[in-house]
Amino acid sequence: MLEPGPPIRIETSKPVLLVVVDTEEEFDWAGGFDRGNTSVRNIGNLDRIQEVFDAFGVRPTYLVDYPVATTPAAARVLRAYADEGRAEIGAHLHPWVNPPHEEEVGPRNSYAGNLPPDLERRKLSVLSDAIASAFGARPAVYRAGRYGVGAATAGILEELGYEVDLSVRPRISFRDDGGPDFLRFGPEPYWFGRSRRLAEVPGTADWVGWLRGAARALRPLNRGLLSGAFSRLRALERLKLTPEGVAMPDLRRLTLELLGRGQRVFVFDFHSPSATPGCTPYVRNREDLSVFLDRCRRYCEFFLGEAGGVASTPLAWKRAAEAAAGA
Numbered sequence: 001m002l003e004p005g006p007p008i009r010i011e012t013s014k015p016v017l018l019v020v021v022d023t024e025e026e027f028d029w030a031g032g033f034d035r036g037n038t039s040v041r042n043i044g045n046l047d048r049i050q051e052v053f054d055a056f057g058v059r060p061t062y063l064v065d066y067p068v069a070t071t072p073a074a075a076r077v078l079r080a081y082a083d084e085g086r087a088e089i090g091a092h093l094h095p096w097v098n099p100p101h102e103e104e105v106g107p108r109n110s111y112a113g114n115l116p117p118d119l120e121r122r123k124l125s126v127l128s129d130a131i132a133s134a135f136g137a138r139p140a141v142y143r144a145g146r147y148g149v150g151a152a153t154a155g156i157l158e159e160l161g162y163e164v165d166l167s168v169r170p171r172i173s174f175r176d177d178g179g180p181d182f183l184r185f186g187p188e189p190y191w192f193g194r195s196r197r198l199a200e201v202p203g204t205a206d207w208v209g210w211l212r213g214a215a216r217a218l219r220p221l222n223r224g225l226l227s228g229a230f231s232r233l234r235a236l237e238r239l240k241l242t243p244e245g246v247a248m249p250d251l252r253r254l255t256l257e258l259l260g261r262g263q264r265v266f267v268f269d270f271h272s273p274s275a276t277p278g279c280t281p282y283v284r285n286r287e288d289l290s291v292f293l294d295r296c297r298r299y300c301e302f303f304l305g306e307a308g309g310v311a312s313t314p315l316a317w318k319r320a321a322e323a324a325a326g327a
Helices: 041-045 047-054 072-083 117-135 153-159 212-221 224-232 248-260 286-306 314-325
Strands: 016-023 061-064 088-093 141-144 190-192 198-200 205-208 237-240 265-271 310-312
Touching (some): 016 314, 041 047, 041 072, 061 117, 061 141, 072 117, 088 117, 198 314, 265 286
Parallel strands (some): 016 310
């Protein structure tokens, strides 16, 4: 796990928006893991998303996995965004489609942090080299596929020259599937690693509602019918900042509540296959796509307008944090 070190705080009156896209192959979300699922046709449809963010001067960070980095047509699309200063490129490790292929494919090994440390390191090294070859620069921003960080991940990131990690998913556990447990993690960024020079910027998610203070105690009850009742009463909900399955009123509510608690960095994230109807559960048809794009547009309008925010990228934000700390 990426154990928290000192919190990262930048004294600023303006909240900061980071848009992050898990840029990956299409696969059956309800099915198993298959090394043969390497189609990346969704990348050809990213213009419809990129144009939304271009209109607001927002530069997404595309976290690219191995099938995307090694498919020339897909890499050309993303490199054009980066070369034109419209986006940045990071890394996203899906172990089951990322060589070397030495592990058994299955749910537990889909979390890279469960692999032997040397294999996790070699997979991320291969991915980093592929991204450097395709985009002309080594990646410095990382998110583990399925948020699958482990005990060795911090040291591997330091060794390979990464500066920012985005893998932590606050207030949720993947232990039932063999993955990490993030229940005790909040959305606040922090320094981590041996040298405390790596920045963790968790995904923006948290408990909201008037029972928030009792969330841990109530978690065993917050299932099924009770979960629905808590949500309808707005007593206790886990909300996350994504256009995938989260309506605009809830995106706004989460943001305003976190702003009230002093949160100043917000990660708005989603998956690249949502640009193509039928590739994720969130965008099944053209109507869903229209709703998805509208949420992206309306959230930018809200955050950069009513909320008084500004847009940045994870790497630029980290450099600003270092400057503020006199590092």
